[in-house]
Amino acid sequence: MELMDxxxxxxxxxxxxESCEKHGIxxxxxxxxxxxxxxxxQLESMVRQSELAG
Structure with missing residues (x-):
């Protein structure tokens, strides 16, 4: 797997x-x-959401 990956x-x-903790899971x-x-x-979606929350 590449470093970027x-x-x-x-x-x-x-x-x-962080999402699990936030929702008490x-x-x-x-x-x-x-x-x-x-x-x-799913991975790409989480990366995008993380960047938006950022």
């Missing part, structure tokens, strides 16, 4: 965790599980 994954992961999902389960479209 890993940076996007990290941004999306942080956005996911507890998750035991690991970063690895998150990356395996998220689609490219």
């Amino acid at each position: 890993m940076q996007k994954c990290q941004i999306a992961w942080n956005f996911f965790l 507890s998750t035991n999902l690991s970063f690895y599980q998150f990356i395996q389960s998220v689609t490219v479209e």
